[in-house]
Amino acid sequence: MVTRVSGSAAAQKIAPKLAGEMAARVARSVQKNVTRAVSGSLGLSGERMSKVDTAWLRMDSDTNLMMIVGVWQLAPGVKYAAVCERIENSLLKYERFRQRVVEDAAGATWVNDRNFDLARHVVLEQLPSSANQEPALQDRVAELATQRLDPKRPLWQIHLIEDYLGADGVKGSAMIVRIHHCIADGIALISVTMLLVDGGAPPPERRKKDAAAHGAEDWLTDLFRDTLLKPFTDITVKALGAMGDGAARSLGLLGDPKKGLEHGLEQGLKSSVDMARVLFQVLSDTAALALMPDDAKTRLKGKPGGVKKVAWCEPIPLEEVKAVGKALNCSINDVLLSCVAGALGEYLKSHGDDVSGQEIRAVVPVNLRPLEQAHQLGNRFGLVPLVLPIGVDNPIERVYEVRRRMAALKGSYQPLLAFSLLAVAGLMIKPAQDMMLNLFSKKTTAVMTNVPGPREKLKFCGATLEQSLFWVPQSGDVGLGVSILSYGGGVQFGVITDSLLCPDPQRIIDEFVPEFARLSIVTLMLPWGEEG
Template sequence: MVTRVLAKDVAQKAKRQTQKAARVVQKNVTDAVIGTLGLQGERMSKVDTAWLRMDSASNLMMILGVWVIHPKLKYEDLAQRIEERLLKYPRFVQCAVEDAAGATWVKDTAFDLRNHLVRETLPKKPKGREQEALQDRLAQLTMEPLSRHRPLWQFHLVEDYKGGSALMVRIHHCIADGIALISVTQSLVDGGAPPPVRKPREAHADGMEGAEAWIADALLKPLTNMTVKALGAAGEGAARSMGLLMEPQKGMEQGMHSSVDAAKMAYQVVTDLASLALMPDDSPTRLKGTPGSSKRVAWCPPIPLEEVKAVGKALNCSINDVLLSCVAGALGEYLKEHGDAVAGKEIRAMVPVNLRPMENAYKLGNQFGLAPLVLPVGMDNPVERVYEVRSRMRGLKGSMQPLLAFGLLAVAGLLIKPAQDALLNLFSKKTTAVMTNVPGPREKLKICGSTIEETLFWVPQSGSVGLGVSILSYGGGVQFGVVSDSTLCPDPQKIIDQFEPEFAKLSMLTLMLPWGE
């Protein structure tokens, strides 16, 4: 018996050493190829690699945004600003070169800004309907792949739009997540600055760098050492992971030294991992199915942020609770308008959760997890619905699911593309929408002397997910946007049109509650 155990242990060690040697050989081959080309490269993190390879015929992994600007913005002025600010971020002058082991960031020696900042002219529309032309063009751009032979981003400037200009932005998700791109936005506006000079990345003790080292310390070690002794040794890494999840902007001042705390953490990990793996399917609706190859985009005018705050304060709920409740109500009303029975129905939305301190956002890349939020679309009473959303959001705050989802993305980046697709499709099949809620600046920003009057963005959907919902507060207002697969939801404006009425109903009922009793 002892001999068999020892033989098994030796075999496992030999297998690990062989795999490590294979990784070294793959990296050396890639470095040799890049060296032969006379280029300098930086290995892409496994999480970013997963995003690079996630493009499909139905969903391209691009973050899409639009600015509505007044007065008009000149092409030459914007080009100069991009030269001075945006191109200081290395990722915006680098190509993503794939190989058998992953991908490498390589400087584009033939970089030409004219390939990335292009002029657009929208079709003429009757006065008051100009936004329709902008929405149509944005919908087309969601399904136009970025050239893999150039850095993976493109700006489209409409110099004449409603008396001002419109700037449409496409950035591949492998460059950065939405939180990191906020730092890019801040660098472009008046008063902004280029990113600080990055220091060379410190190598990990095992030869890993960047996100891979972070995953090893914060996730893999705690997960793969499930004995009491190993849990005690992994306590510091586990504490860092919990700290990033619970207070990502602050981190953790102290590690966990108690094996009891470590055991609790391990139990939470196992519980949340099981919850992720065994997620039930959400309610079948017309919003879920097999997506096609075209999109539709829509958004609403801003709602005053102070009104949303007032309702939240009166109901002892967060702004986020109020807005997500209105989204659930809007989706429910849309389904009812199309003749669908919604009583008791719920749909699952994946909500990004930031896992990095904002002071590190300029480094770009992807460091966020995903939390599954089930929206009660079949609950008619707006007050009852907002409290239900609040309860579910609170239930997610103590969860490690976002961190585990980040780890799964890293694992996916290690796999060949068919295996990666199979892993990630397990989650997309159980999800109807991707939903983001980002607080923007309270005051309106300027670029090249012109005011950014409206700003909207949408994150991509993956696999078979056909609906993206975004909420952005900016300049004293809140806007709600939807991007949808045209096969599953050909008329997202009808969802948008329900958002403000849902908020109005919630506001009215809030005023009617017996506050004096």
């Protein structure tokens, strides 16, 4: 009897130990499987795509492809062999431009293309002969904007027209560049552009991450930190910087809780107040995004058909824009966005539409990366909804209204919230992601970018880069894209539209210069004092 009791006691001691060991083995097995799935090591050797980039990869639709499309106009012309040599020695230094994408249930992985052939990515083209080939170039850009990149190859392509005759009658060359948004955002690609031009520096060396070395728990921690905390601490505080030093300290503590415990009571109380301000702002911005009403119903809003049209104008002198902004105590951005609102309003009025009191919403990308990290590929930007007062006819009143609305966005966490939304969307299956992101297209008429470029004109393969334009993609049912790019002492407007919603974007473009002229004239007519 004593033996039976002893055996039972031993069994009672051994059973929990065995159960614990079994549970540990199961946990390790689950962790290993999750790690393999997350790291993309299920039969693949490559680099895992970030969740935000995955969201952009999956966002392609029949009517809107997620490609950044750009145009370079060069004088004199350049030759195909020289362009290929330049790309081989600069762009291809980035591994990403030699890698294709392989998707799986958990996301996507960058994998080296063993059959990479530069001739597939640099294509020689010829436009119909004409005294002015600009309309043909615009048609070709619009056509390529609707053609998918080969998913079995790296997701980029350059189309070179060696002999191009522009509207100014100068002989040269033109390059049409297409890069899928999952590779990088506009700010990163401008940095990449600096590698292509004459005298460009090589890309910095980057360290590869050993994803397989991290367990599932480490990956989940990294995901939480990189998706939610790092944008606060490393990006948003530097980019928006409107909440003051106290808020910056609070956000730093959020990213490093251990450091927060080391602060004294007084410092902790002050940080708590700052944190409350930050959280209140975040909640307010979250509510503003969630409760944002559907956009106004104009002829520019509707179901796109999938055929694109492209147009652009000659550059406006940047010094003149600066002078108007200085006279009105407004930023260059305020002046340019006011011209966009005026041009869209005039276009709608020319079609007989009543725009009195009307306004439309444009989504504007906001950079969320420190400038010293501009060379890094991937997507690190947020989105803010800007309401354009297209129904305000007085140009002075309109520019001040734009300034007021831009000021209201300063200090907002909406760009960060949109960035986090894209990260979360990248975790979802495509139908759920589409449903989530299509909510934005109902509330938006246009996607608009305003990017400052180099002040001096650049050289490429010995030729001068005379004009540079690019358009970011529109998602969902958004059918209008507006691009503003300052370069070489000028500011240039470009428009890309869905032909079903706007069959002639040139009529919008033709309104930009007159709108700026109206604003300039009215500014000169204001009752300035001696100082003015």
